[in-house]
Amino acid sequence: MQQETQTRNGAVKLNGHQVQLTNQSKIYWPEEKITKGELVDYYLSVADIMLPHLKNRPMSLHRFPNGIKGVSFYQKDLDVKNIPDWLKTVAIHASSTGKDVDYLLCNNEATLAYMANLGCIEVNPWLSRTTNLDNPDYIVLDLDPEDISFKHVIDTALCIRDILEEMDIGSYVKTSGSTGLHIYIPVACKYEYEVCRFFAQHVATEAHERMPDVTSITRAKAQRKHKVYIDYLQNSFGQTVAAPYSARPKPGATVSAPLLWKEVTGKLKISDYHIGNMHKRLDKVGDLWKEIHKQRNDLKAIIKNMDQN
DNA sequence: AAACCCT
DNA sequence: AGGGTTTATCAGCGG
């Protein structure tokens, strides 16, 4: 006897390729009874808007073969010999091992469906693209509350936006889909990771000076208790951040949702954005991050002033 | 590893 | 018998 609820299989034709879908009825979010099939459907429903944000970015796969409560594992290196030949990968040299790692690229909806079927609930792209692997398109600040109310995350985010605005630097904000917010500063591949990280640290430090009681910028976990941790260390070669519109392996099937800055208020709730309602929001507001690549913030003046350290 | 097939 | 190929509602592991 088969467990019919776990085995429904099938295939879809996307971008001219046959994509095998397995275990579409398997429960991935037990509390909400959301299935893997619904995860695949979600990604296909947002593909048009999401894919431009993924194009030519190496992917780290975070796979949850048994849903959000099951054991997960990370996979970067694909076995190129034994995956469908239509998948695109890029070989990147890993200095630590001296070997090449074949990273998956997700440039079409067939690949997005393939990834979701592998149990990739999240989509985790690099900050840089294959065309310019050493130069990220944007700088990322990751705000994470550690045993502190979410309203302090909002205050911290607005403080950071103000600091950037004072430097005439535009920024984008989204929910992380987990507990915090992500702020992106587009720089159009003008700087290498080290410069980006340095700038991010500068902004984080300034925010911490303005809000010393509720923020922390130190790696040590103990010093982050009851603080909003401003993580600037993600701006490094090979690091990833959950992409805009990425689902998250969290209760409520939340997604990382691009926001307008004016939506960052006391009313903001991360749980309001999930795979069940994102499509409706996109019909209404479209891609709020559509222009992110057109903005080129110039950090030159600021970096020069930071140089004496 | 075992079953199966072909000289 | 000796070699090559296929199968297993496989099990175990690694990514």
Place this chain on the structure above:
DNA sequence: CCGCTG
């Protein structure tokens, strides 16, 4: 989850 190994 999926494909390789025994």
